[in-house]
Amino acid sequence: MAKRKHNTQNDDAEQKQEKDKPQEKAEDKTVIAGEGEQDEEEQSFEELGLDSRLIRALSKKSIEKPTPIQRVAIPLILEGKDVVARAKTGSGKTFAYLLPLLQKLFADSPSKKSSAPAAFILVPTRELCQQVYSEAMSLIELCRVQLKVVQLTSTMSPSDLKTSLAGFPDIIVSTPACVQTCLSSGMLQARALQESLSVLVLDEADLLLSYGYEDDLKALTAHVPKRCQCLLMSATSSADVEKLKKLILHNPYILTLPEVGDVKDDIIPKNVQQFYISCSARDKLVHILALLKLELVQKKVLIFANSIDMSFRLKLFFEQFGIKSAVLNAELPQNSRLHILEEFNAGLFDYLIATDVSQTAEEHNDKESRAPRKKSKKHSKRKLDAEFGVVRGIDFKNVHTVVNFEMPQTAAGYVHRIGRTGRAYNTGASVSLVSPEEMEIFEEIKSLLGESDSVDSKFIAPFPLLSKNAVESLRYRAEDVARSVTKIAVRESRAQDLRNEILNSEKLKAHFQDNPKDLDLLKHDKVLSKNAPAQHLRDVPEYLLDPTTQEASKIVKLARAAMGNPSSTRRKGFRGKFKRSRDPLKTFSAEGPKRPHGAGMKRKGKNQDDGN
Numbered sequence: 001m002a003k004r005k006h007n008t009q010n011d012d013a014e015q016k017q018e019k020d021k022p023q024e025k026a027e028d029k030t031v032i033a034g035e036g037e038q039d040e041e042e043q044s045f046e047e048l049g050l051d052s053r054l055i056r057a058l059s060k061k062s063i064e065k066p067t068p069i070q071r072v073a074i075p076l077i078l079e080g081k082d083v084v085a086r087a088k089t090g091s092g093k094t095f096a097y098l099l100p101l102l103q104k105l106f107a108d109s110p111s112k113k114s115s116a117p118a119a120f121i122l123v124p125t126r127e128l129c130q131q132v133y134s135e136a137m138s139l140i141e142l143c144r145v146q147l148k149v150v151q152l153t154s155t156m157s158p159s160d161l162k163t164s165l166a167g168f169p170d171i172i173v174s175t176p177a178c179v180q181t182c183l184s185s186g187m188l189q190a191r192a193l194q195e196s197l198s199v200l201v202l203d204e205a206d207l208l209l210s211y212g213y214e215d216d217l218k219a220l221t222a223h224v225p226k227r228c229q230c231l232l233m234s235a236t237s238s239a240d241v242e243k244l245k246k247l248i249l250h251n252p253y254i255l256t257l258p259e260v261g262d263v264k265d266d267i268i269p270k271n272v273q274q275f276y277i278s279c280s281a282r283d284k285l286v287h288i289l290a291l292l293k294l295e296l297v298q299k300k301v302l303i304f305a306n307s308i309d310m311s312f313r314l315k316l317f318f319e320q321f322g323i324k325s326a327v328l329n330a331e332l333p334q335n336s337r338l339h340i341l342e343e344f345n346a347g348l349f350d351y352l353i354a355t356d357v358s359q360t361a362e363e364h365n366d367k368e369s370r371a372p373r374k375k376s377k378k379h380s381k382r383k384l385d386a387e388f389g390v391v392r393g394i395d396f397k398n399v400h401t402v403v404n405f406e407m408p409q410t411a412a413g414y415v416h417r418i419g420r421t422g423r424a425y426n427t428g429a430s431v432s433l434v435s436p437e438e439m440e441i442f443e444e445i446k447s448l449l450g451e452s453d454s455v456d457s458k459f460i461a462p463f464p465l466l467s468k469n470a471v472e473s474l475r476y477r478a479e480d481v482a483r484s485v486t487k488i489a490v491r492e493s494r495a496q497d498l499r500n501e502i503l504n505s506e507k508l509k510a511h512f513q514d515n516p517k518d519l520d521l522l523k524h525d526k527v528l529s530k531n532a533p534a535q536h537l538r539d540v541p542e543y544l545l546d547p548t549t550q551e552a553s554k555i556v557k558l559a560r561a562a563m564g565n566p567s568s569t570r571r572k573g574f575r576g577k578f579k580r581s582r583d584p585l586k587t588f589s590a591e592g593p594k595r596p597h598g599a600g601m602k603r604k605g606k607n608q609d610d611g612n
């Protein structure tokens with residue numbers, strides 16, 4: 001293994017750390033990843049001491065070199081240290097713990113087969129359970145080793161939970177509440193766990209407490225053996241993370257990225273360019289229509305709204321213009337949600353409208369969601385899934401643009417939303433539509449990011465590609481269609497979508513048990529409106545397009561072509577090739593009087609179906 005060069009604030013203490021001496025005074029060891037170390041940039045997975053099987057598996061996933069957090073975390077975890085890793089969204093934290101965890105279990109298996117698991121990976125939401133489970137399974141399959149991973153969630157029946165545990169899994173991916181249910185019901189033997197548990201991971205640790213898992217985690221710590229290695233992964237640092245650190249870890253290494261020290265630097269990926277458009281709440285529909293229909297943003301696009309009704313309003317509105325989209329929200333059955341995510345990740349559709357309905361700690365504490373539902377609640381209001389989390393931590397693949405149709409309620413929510421693009425070595429952009437009523441939260445976000453005159457991506461700049469003319473050219477049609485999307489139409493389509501998805505959900509479950517790779521079974525972006533979209537609204541006629549907008553759209557398309565097919569594999573070595581000077585969002589202004597390059601080019605009407 002190559003010699004690591006870490007900036008360790010407390011090298012002496014490092015020597016003293018011993019896992020079986022938890023009574024030792026806890027002393028933080030802060031390691032700053034890659035600070036001033038040129039050669040660390042070049043470090044390979046091999047040099048970090050990673051097993052060749054895992055390296056081959058990564059290579060098959062087109063992952064060739066570690067991210068900064070992986071460079072520092074992997075060797076420390078392999079050495080058996082407790083680690084707190086704080087790194088921004090999309091920085092590759094999952095592999096930072098999963099790779100060394102699997103490697104350790106490769107070494108133990110099959111000699112140490114036990115009746116209880118060797119590792120717990122605890123996450124706040126069911127979506128994350130599925131995501132981490134899939135990543136782990138895929139690595140294990142590619143490495144062809146005998147390790148068993150199961151995911152346990154609170155929607156599983158006691159008999160399903162028992163069946164999953166009966167196969168003696170090596171790794172359990174679950175939420176703290178579900179593990180606690182298994183322990184208190186005796187499905188998981190606390191005594192066996194004392195013998196077997198060697199690694200405990202708390203992923204998305206900054207969210208675990210706000211999702212109401214404090215009591216479950218406290219109860220769990222009693223069963224975690226002292227020699228168990230504990231890893232805590234988080235996108236932000238917060239009082240909750242500190243609390244968890246004290247509760248579970250023994251004298252851990254604190255890993256941070258170089259620019260840490262300031263919240264804003266800590267959390268915003270540098271490769272996301274952030275933009276805003278100021279407009280009235282009423283004008284948001286025409287603005288988003290212009291962005292999508294005139295192709296001024298790159299696909300795939302993740303659009304955030306603040307309510308489920310607004311999501312369906314958007315979907316119905318888009319449908320009339322031939323723009324197909326799917327809605328993802330907490331009301332849908334879990335199988336449907338997972339399937340929507342998989343289809344979107346596989347590139348089956350380009351526009352996903354997500355609702356990150358904010359759920360209070362009270363809702364999350366609602367234990368009812370963890371216990372079997374009472375039949376008498378038949379007529380109660382539709383319940384949102386308390387373990388649903390669409391924004392936090394979910395790895396949407398190849399999202400190029402995040403649009404905040406409505407601004408999130410908190411600055412932290414904004415950070416997590418825009419963190420769905422620009423993941424790992426990819427680039428992305430975000431466009432926020434800000435109404436006067438949302439100015440307060442917008443100012444809060446700006447002060448979190450830091451006001452700056454520079455064009456640095458941390459600064460939210462006005463979106464340069466959308467001209468007033470372009471918006472006005474679509475206004476009449478947009479307002480006409482918006483009027484037809486009534487509250488009743490929204491309610492009906494929302495109910496229709498839910499009915500479809502409930503029916504599909506069982507089919508999906510059965511189908512995917514037999515055909516785990518088959519994604520194209522039931523598409524989620526089908527038209528919901530009763531009236532078929534009018535043909536004339538699908539096409540933007542030539543006379544409505546001004547040359548500046550045409551040029552902007554052309555540049556966005558060229559940029560997309562330069563980046564390769566966004567829906568296919570990850571673009572290797574893209575970073576650095578697409579420099580700021582060639583970046584249309586940095587160099588083009590729709591309001592400016594720049595002449596289009598091809599001034600004499602023939603003007604074409606846009607005849608597009610933005611669906612699939």
Ligand SMILES: Nc1ncnc2c1ncn2[C@@H]1O[C@H](COP(=O)(O)OP(=O)(O)OP(=O)(O)O)[C@@H](O)[C@H]1O
Pocket residue numbers: 062063064065066067070087088089090091092093094095234235392393394395419423424425
């Ligand atoms: N070394 C790497 N090179 C290229 N891509 C990577 C690398 N490591 C991870 N990725 C990819 O980067 C994406 C983001 O990784 P991951 O989900 O682990 O981020 P994260 O830090 O957990 O983000 P969040 O805080 O939002 O959950 C994933 O698609 C993952 O496959």
